[in-house]
Amino acid sequence: MDAMQVADTGHRVPKTYRVRTEIEAILGELAEGDPVPSERDLAARFEVARETVRQALRELLVAGRIRRQGRGTVVSRPKMLQPLSLSSYTEGALSHGRIPGRLLVSWDDVPADADTAAALGLAPGSPVMHLERILLADGERIGLESTFLRLDRFGGLRADYDPTTSLYAAIQAAGVTFAAATERLETVLATPREAALLECTTALPMLLLHRHTTDSTGAPLERVRSLYRGDRIAFEAVLRE
Template structure:
């Protein structure tokens, strides 16, 4: 039997085949073990203590902590130290509202309005909504919160001709999905969604109360009714350190 090709799988359990592991990775593994022992929301010992215990320079320790912060496993609070972060919120990839998804996690959803306006559709948006460039849309932009913590920034665009009364019936802090279904009789039949990693623009990072250097998850979605007519175009930016997505697939 031929030997496995190690070049096709250069890493095994985080360790390169050549066996040379950066010190920061070793420290990271030890920190993960410590975090399991301490538990959620526990305060880590000081950098000085940890560097001494692990026998490494503080710069090496900071590199390991920085990776764990970017991954959302640790949270740093200026002047207060570094804490073990709670688990990420995992939102199902499904045709449902943010409200329902957050409630299913045992948290309280809410929204903070940023923008409610009429917006002129540029060619790309017009193509997605199958309207003419220059037509008016309704733009609803809100910060999504879970237990009052900013998690995402969502911008939704709807054709004004189709939904002329949406701003009259929408509760700004409520579910737009539910408003469209229950108040306007809209039936959602299909959605096309993409997810990619990006960095937040300064304005977005400010609204999300996060570091612009942390990775974000950008969700772009177009929803359709049973006749295949676009209902909405959504751009949602989620904090990568606090949010993930889950789906179930069957053969």
């Protein structure tokens, strides 16, 4: 097969795309955790430069098909699907057979900036509770969640809430109902700090989810900024007419 084979569309197929397709066929015959052939072996098999193989592997890494393990590369499990719904991260992870977890980064009272104040119905500078936590799936770091809550309404959480568990469950246990949410999803790159917390590089595409939630009375509950590794998670929504 020529490295720049002409496709049915009449356009030339980039060499990297052809190599990536060939590697994907190899991955289809392997199981999760199996080692991926080395760059040298793949370059020899496809008679291409190692840089071509390296680029194809980078694309497969971003796509979540493979992952780094030590000094090598292995086949990754499929991306975790997280629903765009009022369910919590915990519920979403459990529904796909994953074990959810969280690591607390910080839990502070901070003055609300203009966006947070508007989302929570407060005056700018009002004190709000801020929780920053790393989201885990089967022990792997896949997201960084930053949650802002009204201090005058949820300050009592400090007494007995375990921040490594579901915040939604704790709020619902207090008799509060999550009724509606507005979400915005976009692609971004992580800052050096965020990449360090998520144990990835700043070149890895991220999915950034903004959420404003209200209760059954229409009162604002939270403002959430969640950053997810684009190679480990995908989102899905059920649409009905």
